[in-house]
């Protein structure tokens with residue numbers, strides 16, 4: 001059963017919960033608004049905490065970081081208010097819609113499970129659906145097929161619209177695609193009060209604009225599974241609710257990114273590549289330090305770089321920042337420093353990452369409070385286990401009856 005605002009008491013609950021999180025995040029900002037890649041022990045870290053962290057090996061850090069129960073076991077004593085502010089959201093029961101195989105021909109298993117799970121949680125026979133930032137529109141297809149619902153799918157990539165419209169016609173589904181940039185073009189002509197808006201994994205600005213536009217149109221219902229909170233135009237987070245607008249917390253894009261940093265769900269190979277990436281990025285920093293230069297972030301690159309040669313990566317990094325790659329003889333020393341730097345980084349991240357979920361909930365509750373104030377009844381739950389997708393918070397809003 002989702003955390004729901006059906007009664008006056010629970011109505012207040014979201015506001016209280018948000019406020020508690022706000023206070024914890026503000027009071028303990030020295031533990032999470034930091035750059036673990038660069039930092040020594042911050043002054044705010046008590047000596048007992050530093051002593052504990054210094055006992056952890058890299059393998060310990062990886063294990064603890066991926067386990068909420070180990071996090072609690074090691075750190076609840078240091079951060080009692082933080083752990084007290086983290087009641088678990090109820091998990092939606094696993095769904096089985098028994099759909100025909102041909103509906104899921106060009107989609108990965110995990111994504112398909114997320115989609116069918118969401119469809120099972122939010123569907124209602126024949127209710128019109130507005131699929132926001134539809135991608136290939138798989139969710140819309142399921143809604144149209146299973147609930148016999150007319151679906152309008154808004155999507156920015158023309159090729160996805162064309163291919164998916166063709167597919168929908170082949171399957172005889174009532175699904176129409178509209179090629180539109182929802183951030184820059186008017187969406188009002190497509191939104192109707194009888195619709196339910198669905199936004200699965202719409203990033204930062206996209207899910208916030210979805211919420212605002214659904215309210216403007218008075219949509220009957222809205223279901224959001226937000227992701228990538230940091231993908232936004234503005235340099236700082238722009239709160240939606242009255243409460244969050246008054247908060248002393250200012251969130252940069254780097255802060256917002258913390259909410260979506262999690263240990264990998266992509267298996268052993270992806271985890272190994274990620275470790276190599278962290279080590280090589282540390283090496284980049286140690287190399288600059290040795291040259292007496294400031295830290296400059298390296299842009300994101302494809303994972304394939306980290307199954308290749310270190311020398312190629314350094315040549316790339318040097319070329320990006322007009323530096324000649326270090327001589328080969330310097331590499332063993334740089335690698336050793338990078339290893340030490342990475343261990344310090346992972347120990348700091350152990351603490352910083354305790355604040356990931358609280359920050360995500362702060363952001364989701366900002367949306368919830370905003371929607372509640374517009375006359376909607378809200379429920380929050382976990383769509384699925386984090387192994388299926390760590391971006392699993394499901395916010396449902398239903399327009400209250402007059």
Ligand SMILES: C[S@@+](CC[C@H](N)C(=O)[O-])C[C@H]1O[C@@H](n2cnc3c(N)ncnc32)[C@H](O)[C@@H]1O
Nearest residue numbers: 133134135154155156157180181182183200201
């Ligand atoms: C992460 S995907 C999610 C797709 C789908 N909802 C799903 O969960 O499979 C985000 C989608 O938003 C689309 N998108 C990004 N910016 C957009 C914009 N400004 N207007 C409309 N769609 C946009 C992308 O093209 C992409 O298909």
